[in-house]
Amino acid sequence: MQQFVFGVWDYVIMAATMIASIAIGLYFRFSGGKQKTNEEYLLADRNLSIFPVAVSLMASFMSAITLLGVSAENYYYGLIFFVVNISHGLATPIAGKLYLPVFFGLQKTSTYEYLELRFGPHIRMLASLTYTLQMLLYNGIVLYAPAIVLESVTGLDRLISILVVGLVCTFYSTLGGMKAVVFTDLLQSFLMFIAVLCVVIFTSIQVGGFDEIFVIANERGRINLLNFSVDPTERHTWWSLVIGGMVTYLSLYAVNQTQVQRLLTVSSLDRSQKCLWWSWPVLLSLSLLTCISGLGIYAVYKDCDPLSYNGISAIDQLMPYYVVNAMTSAPGLPGLFVAGIFSASLSTISASCNALAAVTLSDYVGKCCVIPQSYVPWLTKLTACAYGFVFLAISFLAEYLGGVLQAALTIFGAVGGPLLGVFTLGMFTTFANERGASMGLVSGLALTLWISFGGPRPALVKLPLSVEGCNFNVTAPTLPAPVDPSNYFYLYRISYMWTSPVSE
Secondary structure, rough: OOOOOOOOOHHHHHHHHHHHHHHHHHHHHHOOOOOOOHHHHHHHHHOOOHHHHHHHHHHHOOOOOHHHHHHHHHHHHHHHHHHHHHHHHHHHHHHHHHHHHHHHHHOOOOHHHHHHHHHHHHHHHHHHHHHHHHHHHOOOOOOHHHHHHEEEEEEEEHHHHHHHHHHHHHHHHHEEEEEEEEHHHHHHHHHHHHHHHHHHHHHHHHHHHHHHHHHHHHHHOOOOOOOOOOOOOOOOOOHHHHHOOOHHHHHHHHOOOOHHHHHHHOOOHHHHHHHHHHHHOOOHHHHHHHHHHHHHHHHHOOOOOOOOOOOOHHHHHHHHHHHHHHHHOOOOOOHHHHHHHHHHHHHHHHHHHOOOOOOOOHHHHHHHHHOOOOHHHHHHHHHHHHHHHHHHHHHHHHHHHHHHHHHHHHHHHHHHHHHHHHHHHHHHHOEEEEEEHHHHHHHHHHHHHHHHHOOOOOOOOOOOOOOOOOOOHHHOOOOOOOOOOHHHHHHHHOOOOHHHHHHH
């Protein structure tokens, strides 16, 4: 596999990104209230502006895995995945009008305090522990997976990547609290947009124009937007993407601690709802650019697919591979791209450090012992810092987990539906009790994990690929013999997009 050695300007740009993030953390540590209260540290004194919060909402779960994965998704499976953005638009008013007023009215630090008020202490602890485990696993992957991808293609040492991103993120989020997290998200989101936009521009130039990307994609079957099949075993259809996407979006933006905590950093419910509304077009814009980047890379490699001739070993390496091959002529651009990928990881991890600190102090420590008020801010900061180091530890252990990496990513999606179901049960029914809610959560989790991890399951079928245009000797890949999907257990054939709706 070809590897590219970074130049001086590449390292300068990446270093500048990290220094800027640290500077933002230091600024908010020594300005304003200087992070002396939990109200400022966790909720930014509830006086942030709408735009930075809206951008931060997008950045919190748009990780490096998403940027690399969505571009590869559109390359190998077509544009239909973009339909999921319609579900986000449909779910936004539901989250803003039905769920958000409940949390905003309570003004609690942890979303799981609602479950104790509605049901009892046991369901609160169960849901909180589920969320904590989910975020610990996911953020370890967020650190590890991009480092592996970048090392395999660019030669950038994974140990250095993990340590730099993990330590910088832990430092500025610990010092500057929620204000630092939100405003670094602004910088990092800008870099994410620039990184993907560069790929779109370069591919457009290579194929002879922006419109040629879509002409080639359409000729080769990548503009597959009209799949209205009702078969739940088809991976992506309008029904699975719209319905499954709505449930997934609500599990993240309506009841997830990481997002709800951000929505409480403004002064009124109306402003909080506007944050949620404005986050959707920001998310839509980045998603659209990322999808187009995948189609653009396909237009360039349509007759010489790097996965087929072993130029890359995994589809997530596709975008970095293209950057290495096409953008090295412009000094600093590969570094800008990697800075964008690192920024996606930084925004996700910093959000989780702050949210998990809030949950730990509120749901665990606060329930076990009485802490003097003067100690609470310091204990919160130490907890946020500790979670940063835990993420680092998990990311290093992830190297030895092998296939469990994909399992951990699946957990992230699988637990969202049951948690959303518990909150929905509490908010929109009057007859449910704690025992029923607890049994529902446990059984929902058991079902989703069974469906997600059970096997064997049929292999994913990519759209047609070609190596006929390679200007070097390539042996055409041997296609596996077709296997009848009906030979597999039905639940293991159901699209992953239906996992959350089924569990709810």
